[in-house]
Amino acid sequence: MERSYDVVVVGAGPAGSVAAQAAASGGASVLMLERRREIGVPVQCGEALSEDVLKEMKLKPDPSWAVNPTNSVKIVSPSGIAVRISERRVTGKVGYILNRKVFDKYLAIRAAEAGADIRVGTYVYGLVVRDGRVCGVRARGVDGDFEVEAKVVIAADGVGSRVARWAGMNTAIKLDDFESGVQFQMVGVDFESPSMLEFYLSSRIAPGGYAWVFPKGEHMANVGLGVLGSRAERRAIDYLRDFVARMPGLARGKVVEINAGGIPVGGPLKQTVKGNVVLVGDAARQVNALTGGGIDSAMRAGQIAGEVVADAIREGDVSEKRLREYERRWREKMGKSHEKYLKAKNVLLGLSDQELDQLAETLSRVDFERISLTDMLRALIKSHPKLLWKLRGLV
Amino acid sequence: MKVDQNLCLRCGGCVGVCPFDAIEATDGSVGPNQRCTDCGICGKVCPVGAIRVGKKL
């Protein structure tokens, strides 16, 4: 390891690794630091990824990490009314359930192959600041404390980014915007179809969030839920145990792994570049507020950040003004959809269990192969005029 | 604030909500630094209830 790099990336999740790879491919010298001793472990929640993002990243799905293809979703209302949607008809997408342990490490390996240095088991505990400017990071590794210089620091250190806080941003997240997630990897379970993602909405099952069943193969699934910090009355894991116990296909399954994670669902941060510090992934809250899914956005943002930072370094201009190209580009690419998801989430949060049941009842009679999402929402509003004001923002 | 290391899953969620940047989460342990005010916010989000807050600690 050198003592000075063009770019230091803090955090080796999907956002950090893709950023490190893109920056290194663009000719920058890159060091990526990861507090965990094994990249990808412990797994955090959610392991679903869309096919589109793999294409964009020129990644060929490999069975070692893309363990199970999915092509449809089932949404179940509080009283148990199921709405089944073949995803491709509605959104044109299919996806994969990932093995994050393998996938995250694979992305890090790609970064290394592009030329990035990596240090695992290395805890970043501060920034080196001179004359008000960030010049590097302070870290603690197996060989003790060290400082490393950087022209640009990429903060990929997750929700509530400490790196960004040290750079002077207030990134602590509000309880209203934060889902506490917990997930069991289960075996010996039954579900409708291995290619179907299941979502359960109910204030009883998961206040302010939802429960999910993501099949990982025959009789194996990730079963988890997220609860809103401000609405939950018990620990997330208590809700999950109850959910599993009440589901006939799950109750007799065995838990072989427990994962947890915090999910920011308040929409992306307004500012994602501060001086020469660039925020990507959960640190920038680039998370689908409706589903809590963040890997797609994290990778897209990481790619853009890495490209922009490498260009900026080549040009010798790492000013905030120059680096804001990153912010412009990621907003152009995904800003609108993030706004839409946030709106939809807020609408859903405003619905009572009874209203969710009404909605599901109507939706379960819709032929999704013949109707567009917008037409469907219009039909819905017509049949439930009282829901009108709550749903209008979505059409 | 105190973290039960046996329960803690090292998810880092508490770090994100602490308004005082008072939680250090390494690979081996999660716990407060001297900035902790015992405000209790982190305890509300811990998915497994590993955090205890209060004067009696």
Ligand code: SF4
């Ligand atoms: S939120 Fe709980 S489980 Fe997660 S790191 Fe903090 S103490 Fe550990």
Ligand code: SF4
């Ligand atoms: S009790 Fe408050 S100040 Fe202390 S670690 Fe938790 S959130 Fe931070």
